[in-house]
Amino acid sequence: MKKFISYMVISSAFVGFAWAQKSISITNPTDNSRLELVSIPFLKFTKHFGVDTIFTIKDQASGKVYLHQLENLGQSQPQNVLVQVPISSKGKLNLVVSKDKAPSFPSKTYARYVPERFDDFAWENDVVAFRMYGKALEGRADDAQGMDYWAKRTENLVVNKWYKGDDYHKDHGEGLDYYSVGQTLGAGDIALYHNNTIHFTKHYRTYQILDNGPLRTTFKLTFEPQTIENQEIALTKTISIDAGQNFNKIVVDLSNKQANKTPVVVGLAKRNESKPEVEFDKQDKTLVYWEPNINDAGHTGTALVLTNQKVQYIDSNEKQFLLKTEISNNKPFVYYNGAAWNKAGKITSFGQWEDAVEDYAEYIRKPLKVKLK
16 A cells, blocks of 8 residues: 555656656747747756757657757857747747757858958848948949848858859849949838938948847948038948848938937839839838839849838939838937848738738737746
8 A cells, every 4th residue: 555655656756747847938929920030048948948049959758859959149148049940820839949959051141251352241041142332332324222122032142152163144044233223212211301301321231140040140331420411420221130030120320410310211223113012001110012024034022111200201212112101319220121022922912912011010019928937
């Protein structure tokens, strides 16, 4: 009888231990399936699970391994643990952590300075690629102003390969650079806006890569202070791109020595067409554009998503669609820009691009909920 009681006590203790196993609980508050990165503060994570920098994250039920990245944000020590999770509509995940070494996997995001091409700065993930122009291009006959977009139809990273081959204006099966920026804001850049006039800044002067994959790449571009309309203005742009996404997150930090608020516009290049497929949603603060087929290279969709700012839509400009707003000194201004190419096969119409942008705006408003249990 005593042996039976002892067995029951041990069994009950084991069941209680299994039930109380520490985990990461993730819930999806929206009606759409999502693939995203969730972020957990590193110190909180390591203290909760009793691990250091070597660990594996698995699904509690299936044992499936989830990819993760230690995010440094330019610091010497990790600041966050990023986990890429697919989650169903209104779904819930429970993840557990072990001290096993995580399996390696190819990087899905990447950025670099490109001195061999007039100080370009280029970045990409497994869906899209972009670049900003540097000082060496400034003032040349082929100078351009805004953000460039490269149309990809491969999950492979192509920036190094395309620059090395120097033939990326032709599609060799992975995509091409056919997007035209010129004297516009391109695929979603920002400019000063005084007296109803766009004032482009000079190109970026310095860069700092804060993280470079494998799941998120973040970098900061610093711009030279300029005096425009008797106002001395300095700014930086911190840009992040996550694996699996069509969008960048852009954080602008701006200071104006003469005014507390600075008028700006964010914009999308407009093509020469009489009835453009474009939609501004005042409630969601989204601007969606589906370009015409240019030189049989296909259709590019571009988009902007703003967050809490007051926004005025300006469609009278001949070269671009604009959203006007203000930036307060010493208060980060956050917005998102994105692009898609119909020949990549995932988003092939204006309606599908509208839906994708609308969904992304909802994800920003309703992030995945993460709890350590």
